[in-house]
Amino acid sequence: MLAFEDSTVAVDEPKSARLEARTQPSVKDAISRAATLSGVEVSSFVVSAAYKAAQTTIEAHKLTALESEADRAAFFGALENPPKPNNRLKQAFALRETLIANAD
Known part of the structure; x- marks a missing residue:
């Protein structure tokens, strides 16, 4: 059995927000089984997994890797001499x- 690691344990806030989700019965069954096998409640399992995925996604969007010299030249060239926005960019x-x- 894999040890369950609650990724929300370091968050020092009261639990006052709610999450709800609709899913297929087989997906719910798999999540319930995994939570049981981990020895935790379904809500703890789901929130911890979702929070870990959220942190990973946020971190991935913070990083820009410029692998080649051409990429770096194009990137910094655009910063120094930005083109005027076209209609597609404005849209x-x-x-x-x-x-x-509308995100909230």
């Missing part, structure tokens, strides 16, 4: 604002 920024405004 993308407008969509981003809408998505962020």
